[in-house]
Every structure is written in structure tokens, then in C-alpha cells.
Amino acid sequence: MAFDDFISDCELIDLPMSGAQFTWSRGYSQSRLDRFLVCPRWLDSLLELYQKALDHTVSDHCPILLDPKLESWGPTPFRFDISWLQCPKxxxxxxxxxxxxxxxxxxxxxxxxxxxxxxxxxxxxxxxxxxxxxxxxxxxxxxxxxxxxxxxxxxxxxxxxxxxxxxxxxxxxxxxxxxxxxxxxxxxxxxxxxxxxxxxxxxxxxxxNRIECLRVNDSLSYNKEEISKEITSFFQRLFIG
Incomplete structure (x- = not known):
């Protein structure tokens, strides 16, 4: 409870994590003990910031990576920005x-x-x-x-x-x-x-809303090309038949 109060008082943010649900396991026990906590000023300068759980074999703890990189998924859709209407003429x-x-x-x-x-x-x-x-x-x-x-x-x-x-x-x-x-x-x-x-x-x-992984052919895939292809195929079957 004291640590939770510390996090709240310092306004720290627990970022979303991909790759695993837990970071520690021993026998039948599992928990998410490891994590990055960042302040809002970090998110102001790094809009796309994520935690990623990496593979582990020997240790009870899996390493986690703080990743500021955002892979390109292609061109973003066009959206009309209503602030443009504030421009003169x-x-x-x-x-x-x-x-x-x-x-x-x-x-x-x-x-x-x-x-x-x-x-x-x-x-x-x-x-x-x-x-x-x-x-x-x-x-x-x-x-x-x-x-x-x-x-x-x-x-x-x-x-x-x-x-x-x-x-x-x-x-x-x-x-x-x-x-x-x-x-x-x-x-x-x-x-x-x-x-x-x-x-x-x-x-x-x-x-x-970011999609880190998707089940493709009964297995989880982290490959963005496979994920994009699967999403496109799903909506083609849905709307075209």
C-alpha cells in the first residue's frame, strides 16, 4: 500500500506490456513483479513508448525492454481536423x-x-x-x-x-x-x-489500440507483415465474402 501511494503521489505511469502477462514464475506461482514506471514528461517527449517482455530460460524473471520505437504499419488514414476551420478564409x-x-x-x-x-x-x-x-x-x-x-x-x-x-x-x-x-x-x-x-x-x-501480436493459424505472431495480411484477409472475408 505504501508503494502504491508512492506511485500515485509521484504521478508515475505503468505502461502497457506486450509479449507476456507475467514477469516472474516459480512452480505454479506467477506474478508481474518487474515493470517500468515513467513520469508524464517522458510521454510528452516519447509518444509511443512500450514495455516488451523478452524470452528467458534460466532466471525466474523475464527481462523487459523499454521500447520507444514504433514500427510503420503503412500510411495512416486521412482524417479531417476540425481545427483547420479556425484558419482564416x-x-x-x-x-x-x-x-x-x-x-x-x-x-x-x-x-x-x-x-x-x-x-x-x-x-x-x-x-x-x-x-x-x-x-x-x-x-x-x-x-x-x-x-x-x-x-x-x-x-x-x-x-x-x-x-x-x-x-x-x-x-x-x-x-x-x-x-x-x-x-x-x-x-x-x-x-x-x-x-x-x-x-x-x-x-x-x-x-x-496498438496490436502487438495476433493469433494467425492457431499460433501467436509478432510479425507485422503477417498481422497486416491476416487483418486484411479477415475484413475481405467479412465485407466481400
Whole structure:
């Protein structure tokens, strides 16, 4: 109980473990004695962090590995980020892309083709926007600090600091909305400015939903190619027959 209180007081997190359910065994007794406990700041810098139980033969304890690597399972599906709607003239930009996509054919073919073209436009725009946004946020913070010093020295006006802070807060709001959507948290009201919380929830969802192993042909497989093939085959049988 004292150790549990220590873990709670220090806000330590017990990460999901793959490869085995127990880390110690002797005779008929089994228990999970070995584990990594990490602080939230680790998860802020390493979004994908897992414990993995390794094979053991002689010792009663199996070694565990703290793995920050995330294997690529292929391209991620496209999702519309509702924070994009906070960007200036976004609706006009979307309308222009939709009109500029010239497609002929039946209505269903036209709509499907236009949506695919719009998706590709959004992917390119989002990638460029993210790169520019990171640089812009760093510049804004640096500039705000410089102007604050100048204001104290009587060499600049407070209005200039206010306009920069307004732009910076707008960028933070867009980031908050984006992480709220990824976290799937629906019950917190708008404007809570708690991006770190949403960031943690989204990371927890990714760790919980990750498939480390799957039963393939009556045996557990950790091979990502076999797992991907089995999942694809399952849904093909389910939807195509």
C-alpha cells in the first residue's frame, strides 16, 4: 500500500506490456513483479513508448525492454481536423479547391473524384501549414519577449505586444481543438486550454489500440507483415465474402 501511494503521489505511469502477462514464475506461482514506471514528461517527449517482455530460460524473471520505437504499419488514414476551420478564409479555400476540380461523369463519380482531389489538396496544405506553424510559434514567442523588454524601456507600445499575443493564442486554440479531437474527449467544454491533458489522452488511445501480436493459424505472431495480411484477409472475408 505504501508503494502504491508512492506511485500515485509521484504521478508515475505503468505502461502497457506486450509479449507476456507475467514477469516472474516459480512452480505454479506467477506474478508481474518487474515493470517500468515513467513520469508524464517522458510521454510528452516519447509518444509511443512500450514495455516488451523478452524470452528467458534460466532466471525466474523475464527481462523487459523499454521500447520507444514504433514500427510503420503503412500510411495512416486521412482524417479531417476540425481545427483547420479556425484558419482564416478556410471555407473560401475549400470552396475554391472544390470548384477548381474539373471532373466529368455521373453525379456519384463526380462527387467521389472531387472528394479524393480535395483530400490530396488538404494533405499538402496541412503538411506545409504544420511546418510553417512550428516556426511561426517559435518566432512569436521570441518576438513577444523582445517587445516586452522594449516596452519596459519605453521603446515600444503595448498594442504591438497585444497583437502578437492574440495571434499566438489563436494558434494555441487551434492546437487545443486538434488534440481534443484526437483524444476523443467530448465532455469537456470549449476553451479549457488544457492541451497537455488532451495530448496525454490521445497518446493513451494509441498505446491501448496498438496490436502487438495476433493469433494467425492457431499460433501467436509478432510479425507485422503477417498481422497486416491476416487483418486484411479477415475484413475481405467479412465485407466481400
Amino acid at each position: 478556410m471555407e473560401k479555400r475549400l470552396g475554391g479547391w472544390w470548384v477548381s476540380a474539373k471532373v466529368d461523369g455521373p453525379a456519384d463519380v463526380v462527387i467521389g473524384s472531387k472528394l479524393r482531389l480535395l483530400k490530396e489538396r488538404l494533405k499538402v496544405w496541412s503538411r506545409d501549414r504544420n511546418n510553417e506553424g512550428h516556426n511561426r510559434k517559435r518566432w512569436l514567442l521570441s518576438r513577444i519577449k523582445e517587445i516586452r523588454v522594449a516596452v519596459e524601456a519605453g521603446l515600444a507600445s503595448k498594442e504591438e505586444v497585444g497583437s502578437l499575443k492574440e495571434e499566438y493564442n489563436s494558434m494555441l486554440l487551434q492546437e487545443e481543438i486538434s488534440w481534443r479531437q484526437k483524444s476523443r474527449v467530448k465532455w469537456i467544454s470549449e476553451g479549457d486550454k488544457n492541451t497537455k491533458y488532451f495530448h496525454g489522452i490521445a497518446s493513451a488511445w494509441r498505446r491501448r
